[in-house]
Amino acid sequence: MVSLGDNYINNQTNVALIDTISVQLSTVKIDSIPTSESEYLLCGSYTDSDFGNVAATAYAQIGMPTAEIDDDEIFDSIVVCMHYSGMSYGDTLLPQTIQAHRVIDDIEPSDDYDAEPYLYNTTDKRYNLLPLGSITIVPKPNFHDTLTIRLSDELGLEFLSYLRDEDDEFDSTTEFLDYFKGIALVAGNENNSVLGFNADTSFQIRLYTHLVEATKVNKTYSFKYESASLNHYNKVLNNVSGTYLEQAVTQREEIPSAETNNCSFLQGSLGYTTRLDFPGISKIFEVEYKNILYKAELVLKPMPGTYSNNQEELPPDLLLYYTDKKNNVVSAVSDADGNTLYGTMYYDEFYNEYTQYVFDITEYIYEELSDGYVDPEDGLLVMLPEADYGGTLDNLVFDGRSLANYRPKLKLYYVFYE
């Protein structure tokens, strides 16, 4: 058909992006974060301007070796070895002391938690105050593979004698764990970083011996951590006195971004999450024109200056959880296909302005609107994936300012028609 100049007609349909519904940010400190499912052991301490002094202690059980031992073997040394995971927080250019302690409580979930057998960032287990060994290093987590700490010969000789005598302590893993409950990696006094180690079989105590026959034969016995059968967890605490987060004490009470310098916080193992509320969302019901709300996007921006110009400092994966009045973590928000919804990170190499996380929350908004009423107590929590947060100190500071280019946005895409 021959078309008429389109300037002679008005459009009957308007597509519009509306982003005037405000997004309110607040910080919630989750009472306890399960850390026993993570793949990492965290040890050390450092001071962060937002999160205060953060100290992590890793606890891990170890299993007993299976090899037969010769009566004539002579003790050489005993060490604990671990592989750097590569992650570190704080200043790794300064010396760092790590102490290995013998744990004296069972590293087992408390019986109180009948629902979920987890160990939490707040779980406290006692250890022998006299360290088995310690090391002071300038860590190079991305250069070296392994960190080895020499342990006291006393422990080595004890292990050797029990092994040699085939004592009850080495009868079974259960009895061994009863006797040697595990290792705690504790930050020493001189500390400027938290280091991550793999929570797998690379975490082990090695007992070195030798046998004098025709020649000297060196032997090694490995007491390995096994993630399938043994427990580990990270105790992670912070001292927030003097920081904005001093106010975040209980999970029930969220701290609005206005009271924390117009930002909100997220951190893995300490349990800081950002709560999102959409106070004006019921305005959606007041739209007078016939409309189709076909897409809803949530845009959150990291506060400029809280991450150095390095994409790796920003957690790549963020997801949203439903929450209620008491800031309970209810369940993860899904997309239209029922898959867990992740935010997409856009990194602006040149200007911070376009560094942002975008969540397509269309399904969530549809759900909220479906019964014609939006519960003002409903909100969302922004969190790291569950598999990660117990073993990371990854953190993010969201921009809660009301500047047009930085503010958190709820973008509603509408088709208006008549």
Place this chain on the structure above:
Amino acid sequence: MLFLISVSPLLNAQNTVSPYSIFGPGEIQNGGFGSNLGMGGAGIALESNNSLNALNPASFAGMDSLKLIFEFGLQGKMYNISNSNQSLSGFEANLAYFALGFKYTSWMAGSFGMTPFSSVGYSINRVNYIEGMNEQYTSNYVGSGGITRFYFANAIKLLRKLSIGINTSYLFGPLVQEEYITGSSIVPEMMIERKDYLRSFYFDFGLQYQFNIARTEYSLGLTYAPEQSLNSKHIVTAYDSDYSIIQGEEYNSDHLVIPQIIGTGIGITRERAKLAIDYTFQQWSEVEYPIQADQFANSHRFAVGLELTPWEHRAINPGYKNWTYRIGYNHESSYLKFDNKTLSSNEFTIGAGIPLYGAISNMDLSISGGTFGSTSGHFTKERYLMFNLGFSLNEMAFIKRVID
């Protein structure tokens, strides 16, 4: 009523392809039957003698006494629509109208029939900006359908010279607009369908007055239709890319407005010549539709037609000598005005009336050639040749019944 329903699709097969039909109720058809069509559409002042004149409801009072007249017409249109860079040609044909006229008494007559009232057919692309973003999307508006008029007119002769008529019409039929939105990463592909199912009464009125000066018969005609809102069932449905309904709404509407229409005409008959001059005014400036970007203008239409019977009717004449010959012209300054430019039309017509079965019935042939619009700027111009074939079939039915 069943009859109406079964025939109406024939009338609606009329398929306008003018982009201008996006406005209002579509392109309003001028009406007029076989003999009017040969005279440039003129005839507001003319009486229905042996054939029906639907241009003025008062004209039916002038039907030759005790006759039943059946009229129907076929129409074929060759058209070419072009603008500065595109051109489209085609042909369409359809049943244009049918009507029955009958005399109740010597002073009262009536007629009913079906005629097209308006028709719609267009496809227009429009590029829009997304509000709040610097992004574009395209809407393609496709229109179809049309309004069919079933009329029932009654006329009476008040004095020997003055006739008045009232025409009650029922307008029905769909007006359909489908808006296809081209999808992108930001805009969803979708279609919004807007339908109006017309079901509305429409009224118009007419007057005719005849007088003689010497051997010349004069007649004056006046027609009037007040501004009327047409009732329709308005259905808006939004479909997604799979043609599943996302949302829909249905309500009764009267947003289709037909403006006030005033027609005047003069008829002059002397010996075997008949001249008709019409002027019609439509007050579109009072009417607004949401899709129009500019105000409508009032429309003015002038039509002039001449009918000649050069030879006296004789049974022994060769056929052509018993024919009636017609010629006409009309010009309309239409209601469409864009950028201060009013679109206008011009049309020339020639035609002939051929007697059938002696002098009782007629076949009317005519050809109209016309243009509408302009190819300048963003406008389009329509050029067409229209072929009309009309029949006026008369029966002495009432006489027979009296004899029985």
